[in-house]
Amino acid sequence: MALILGIESSCDETAAALVTSDRVILAHKLAGQEAAHRPFGGVVPEIAARAHVEILAPLIEAALDEAGVTLSEVDAIAATAGPGLIGGVMVGLVTGKALALAAGKPLVAVNHLEGHALSPRLIDPDLAFPYLLLLVSGGHCQLLLVEGAGRYRRLATTIDDAAGEAFDKTAKLLGLGFPGGPAVEAAAALGNPRAVPLPRPLVGSAEPHFSFAGLKSAVARAVGDHSASDLAASFQQAVIDCLIDRTRRALQSVQPTALVVAGGVAANQSVRAALESLAAEFGLRFVAPPLWLCTDNAAMIGWAGAERLALGLTDPLDFPARPRWPLDPGAEKVRGAGVKA
Secondary structure: OOEEEEEEOOOOEEEEEEEEOOOOEEEEEEEEOHHHHHHHOOOOHHHHHHHHHHHHHHHHHHHHHHHOOOHHHOOEEEEEEEOOOHHHHHHHHHHHHHHHHHHOOOEEEEEHHHHHHHHHHHHOOOOOOOEEEEEEOOOOEEEEEEEEOOEEEEEEEEOOOOHHHHHHHHHHHOOOOOOHHHHHHHHHOOOOOOOOOOOOOOOOOOOOOEOOHHHHHHHHHHEOOEOHHHHHHHHHHHHHHHHHHHHHHHHOOOOOOEEEEEOHHHHOHHHHHHHHHHHHHOOOEEEOOOHHHHOOOOHHHHHHHHHHHHOOOOEOOOOOOOOOOOOOOOOOOOOOOOOOO
16 A cells, blocks of 8 residues: 655645555645635736645645654655646645655656546546546536546547636626636526527537637626626526537547546536436446545545556656646647647
């Protein structure tokens, strides 16, 4: 059994966790920054980086204390090395490198997206490769065939904005507050999802990808003509319709063991319910992490580190921090200036 210290600092959550290779989370500590960013209506990179610097070291110490272990008992240090806000990524990765060097432990530089991609296996030991993953978050919206740690085949990505970014923008347009995703979901529960005719970009298209920029623009044009709850509900339904249509198309081209969703938007209960129905339509298991594991956290980084360590995949101490880092770097380029894949 391997014991991994996981470190996450790619956006506005600072986290440290102790995770074992047999799926036991010995400790998980997380510090959010919502209060610091709320006045600005979104994450300010400089504020986020400073907060990581201030809280990460005591957070790691608290995690070690809670787990009842010392750094010398850890088998490897897994730290997010990207993608994300580069200042925050550098704070976590440099800390991980320093601990690895001081303790003489191997470093595992983890792709934040791989943390999300493998997180369902942390809580479901029966989830076998290959599975189809809908990775849907504030910065990414992708369909990937997960064939193993470090082995991903991208089937679709967004050509402009991610679904999570569209949720955040819609919340801001409707004055619902920050963070946007939960705010839109709460407002949508009080509205009529068919009240506002909004577009479903690329639905029914032979192109496999996602697009949400036009949907955001349509919401902006509709503000003032409808209630916030009806707009939120109609927007959320439009996003769900896009996700389901694109995922159905992908399922027609592969034969996965399960349909899996991960990333921050995976915490949305309506999104989960729609995907669960789609999985049943194809006779597949549906797997979604618990809500706390959908958002940014260090347990998923520790687990990704454990999976990579088991394959002998470690990294040198000069491994660079990366603001962008695709899971499938060999995937065909797609149109769209906003593509983050």
